[in-house]
Amino acid sequence: MLGPLASLKILDFSTLLPGPFASLLLADMGAQVLRIESPSRMDLLRVLPPHDHGVSASHAYLNRNKRSLALDLKQPEALEVIKRLLQDHDIVLEQFRPGVMERLGLGYEALKAINPRLIYVSITGYGQTGPYKDRAGHDINYLALAGLSSYTGRADSGPLPLGMQVADVAGGSLHGVIGLLAAVIARQQTGQGQHLDVSMTDCAFSLNAMAGAGYLACGVEPGPENQVLNGGSFYDYYRSRDGRWLSVGSLEPAFMKQLCTALGLEELAGLGLSPLPAQQKQLKEALKVEFERHDFAELCALFAELDACVEPVLKLGEALRHPQLKARELVTQVPRGDGSMQVQMACPLKFSEGLPEPKHIGAALGQHTDQVLGELGFSLERVEALRRNKVIL
Structure with missing residues (x-):
C-alpha cells in the first residue's frame, strides 16, 4: 500500500x-x-x-x-x-x-x-x-x-x-x-x-473564527470569561470532590435537561440559554456545588450513561486507554x-x-x-x- x-x-x-x-x-x-x-x-x-x-x-x-x-x-x-x-x-x-x-x-x-x-x-x-x-x-x-x-x-x-x-x-x-x-x-x-x-x-x-467575526461585524470585543464558550457561561470545567475535573458543554436544551436532572437541579435547566450574566452565574455556582459533592469516579459513571455533553478531563495515559480512542x-x-x-x-x-x-x-x-x-x-x-x-x- x-x-x-x-x-x-x-x-x-x-x-x-x-x-x-x-x-x-x-x-x-x-x-x-x-x-x-x-x-x-x-x-x-x-x-x-x-x-x-x-x-x-x-x-x-x-x-x-x-x-x-x-x-x-x-x-x-x-x-x-x-x-x-x-x-x-x-x-x-x-x-x-x-x-x-x-x-x-x-x-x-x-x-x-x-x-x-x-x-x-x-x-x-x-x-x-x-x-x-x-x-x-x-x-x-x-x-x-x-x-x-x-x-x-x-x-x-x-x-x-x-x-x-x-x-x-x-x-x-x-x-x-x-x-x-x-x-x-x-x-x-x-x-x-x-x-x-x-x-x-x-x-x-x-482561528479567532467566531470571536473575530463578532468583533469585525459588530464591534464586540472578546475578553476573558465574557463569552459563552470561554468561561462566561456554565460552559466550563468543574471540580469533583476528590480534586479531578469534568467538562460541561450542555449547550442545547435537551442536554441541559439531562445534566440538571442528573444532579437534582431540574428547576435550573431553563437558565442554560439565558443571556443574562446573573442567571448564568446562578447556574454555574449551583453546578459547582453539586459537582463538588461527588467523587470523580461517581460522576464519570453517572454521565457515562447520559448523552449530556459531559466528559471527564482525562490524563494522557487515561485517554490512551479510553475505549473510544482505542x-x-x-x-x-x-x-x-x-x-x-x-x-x-x-x-x-x-x-x-x-x-x-x-x-x-x-x-x-x-x-x-x-x-x-x-x-x-x-x-x-x-x-x-x-x-x-x-x-x-
Missing part, C-alpha cells in the same frame, strides 16, 4: 515542530520526504527529553517515515546536490527566517529556474513581509499578537499557557499542508508551481531499525483504502546520505570527497 500522496517527493529543510509536523502528515499519507539537515547545527528536537533507547521520543515521532541527508548548505558543492534532487523532488518545505534561503542560493526564484513546477512552502512566525518578518518568536508570542490569548484564561489571573502548540501546529503545520496540497492541485491544472507564504501568526489570527486505533507500532518497535501516536486520518504501515522512527542524522547520493548517480569516490570536504556527514 503506497498511500494517497505516494507521487509527491518533498525536500524538507525544516526543524523543531511546525514544518516537521506538516511533513509527518504528508509522509504518513505516503509522500516521500527527504530531510535536508545541517551536519553541524543540530535540530534541537533531537535532544529534547524524554528519550527512548537514547533517542528523543518527540524526534522519533515527528520525523518517522522520513529519510535524512546531512548536507552543509553553506558549502558551494551542496548546491550541486540540491540541483540534482530538484530533478524529481518538486516540493520544498522550509522554515528559515525570510532571506536565509536566498542567501544560500536556495530561494524560490533560484530553484524555480531549475524546476518551474516547484512548489515552495515557507513557514515562518510572521510571514515574508511586514515589520515583524525578521523578528524572533515562539508559539506563545504568535497567539498573543493574534489576539487569541486575550480572551483565553481567567478574568482574575489572565491568559493561560495552553501546554500545546496551537500556532505551531494548527497555524503553521495544518495550514501549510492545506496550502501545499492546494498548490499541487493547481499545478495539475496549469503545470506551474508557486511559492506559499505561511505565517503562523496569520493562521493563528484566522476503537479509533490512535496508537501504532513503529520499527526502531534494530528489530524492536516503538509505540507512537498513529496518523489520525482514516482512508477507506487505508494507509501504508509506518516504516521507521525518525532517522539518525545523515542516516541516508550515502543512499540518496548513490541514487543521484554520485560515485563512491565523489561521495568520499564530499565527506572529506565536510559537505556531507
Whole structure:
C-alpha cells in the first residue's frame, strides 16, 4: 500500500515542530520526504527529553517515515546536490527566517529556474513581509499578537499557557499542508508551481473564527470569561470532590435537561440559554456545588450513561486507554531499525483504502546520505570527497 500522496517527493529543510509536523502528515499519507539537515547545527528536537533507547521520543515521532541527508548548505558543492534532487523532488518545505534561503542560493526564484513546477512552502512566525518578518518568536508570542490569548484564561489571573502548540501546529503545520496540497492541485491544472507564504501568526489570527467575526461585524470585543464558550457561561470545567475535573458543554436544551436532572437541579435547566450574566452565574455556582459533592469516579459513571455533553478531563495515559480512542486505533507500532518497535501516536486520518504501515522512527542524522547520493548517480569516490570536504556527514 503506497498511500494517497505516494507521487509527491518533498525536500524538507525544516526543524523543531511546525514544518516537521506538516511533513509527518504528508509522509504518513505516503509522500516521500527527504530531510535536508545541517551536519553541524543540530535540530534541537533531537535532544529534547524524554528519550527512548537514547533517542528523543518527540524526534522519533515527528520525523518517522522520513529519510535524512546531512548536507552543509553553506558549502558551494551542496548546491550541486540540491540541483540534482530538484530533478524529481518538486516540493520544498522550509522554515528559515525570510532571506536565509536566498542567501544560500536556495530561494524560490533560484530553484524555480531549475524546476518551474516547484512548489515552495515557507513557514515562518510572521510571514515574508511586514515589520515583524525578521523578528524572533515562539508559539506563545504568535497567539498573543493574534489576539487569541486575550480572551483565553481567567478574568482574575489572565491568559493561560495552553501546554500545546496551537500556532505551531494548527497555524503553521495544518495550514501549510492545506496550502501545499492546494498548490499541487493547481499545478495539475496549469503545470506551474508557486511559492506559499505561511505565517503562523496569520493562521493563528484566522482561528479567532467566531470571536473575530463578532468583533469585525459588530464591534464586540472578546475578553476573558465574557463569552459563552470561554468561561462566561456554565460552559466550563468543574471540580469533583476528590480534586479531578469534568467538562460541561450542555449547550442545547435537551442536554441541559439531562445534566440538571442528573444532579437534582431540574428547576435550573431553563437558565442554560439565558443571556443574562446573573442567571448564568446562578447556574454555574449551583453546578459547582453539586459537582463538588461527588467523587470523580461517581460522576464519570453517572454521565457515562447520559448523552449530556459531559466528559471527564482525562490524563494522557487515561485517554490512551479510553475505549473510544482505542476503537479509533490512535496508537501504532513503529520499527526502531534494530528489530524492536516503538509505540507512537498513529496518523489520525482514516482512508477507506487505508494507509501504508509506518516504516521507521525518525532517522539518525545523515542516516541516508550515502543512499540518496548513490541514487543521484554520485560515485563512491565523489561521495568520499564530499565527506572529506565536510559537505556531507
